[in-house]
Amino acid sequence: MTVKEIMDQAKDKMGKSRDVYQRDMQALRAGRANPQLLDRITVDYYGEPTPINQVAGISSPEARLLLITPWEPKMIPEIEKAIHKSDLGINPMNDGKVIRLVFPPTNEERRKELTKVARKGAEDTKVAVRAIRRDAIEQFKKLKKSSEITEDDERKAEDDIQKLTDKAIKEIDEVYAAKEKEIMEI
Numbered sequence: 001m002t003v004k005e006i007m008d009q010a011k012d013k014m015g016k017s018r019d020v021y022q023r024d025m026q027a028l029r030a031g032r033a034n035p036q037l038l039d040r041i042t043v044d045y046y047g048e049p050t051p052i053n054q055v056a057g058i059s060s061p062e063a064r065l066l067l068i069t070p071w072e073p074k075m076i077p078e079i080e081k082a083i084h085k086s087d088l089g090i091n092p093m094n095d096g097k098v099i100r101l102v103f104p105p106t107n108e109e110r111r112k113e114l115t116k117v118a119r120k121g122a123e124d125t126k127v128a129v130r131a132i133r134r135d136a137i138e139q140f141k142k143l144k145k146s147s148e149i150t151e152d153d154e155r156k157a158e159d160d161i162q163k164l165t166d167k168a169i170k171e172i173d174e175v176y177a178a179k180e181k182e183i184m185e186i
Helices: 003-027 073-085 108-145 151-184
Strands: 042-045 048-051 056-062 065-070 099-102
Touching: 003 108, 003 151, 042 073, 065 073, 073 099, 108 151
Parallel strands: none
Antiparallel strands: 042 048, 056 065, 065 099
């Protein structure tokens, strides 16, 4: 494996780690209705587990309300069942045509709890990024030991992987800061 391949692989893994954290933060309920909260919930659609957004239209007409409009009215009970099974903690209400999810305002204690969850996720993601950096550095050392690269090449590669790591950690911090700001809004 070459230095470039190792760098590309590390960059890809760091990007995936950041993307997973970002997706997790989008699913974290901050008191505001967000259609992405339903992305992970699947519905039994003719025996196949199918994401809700593929069997219904989802809109947010108000800050604390999600409106789910199934394309087939007979899907309403299935969608309700899937929402009850999920960890959303919201009770769906339907009028025979649409399902309403009303999000209660979060109190200060809950908002602080949510920021702790977001911070822990950010720290866990940073640890994963640093582990990717460590693995890449070990691979550089192996290349140096087998005389495939020079000591200068190894040092440059380590500097480059550190820059990549710093950039990934900065992006993770930005995602966390944005989520914290969203959570602490009243």
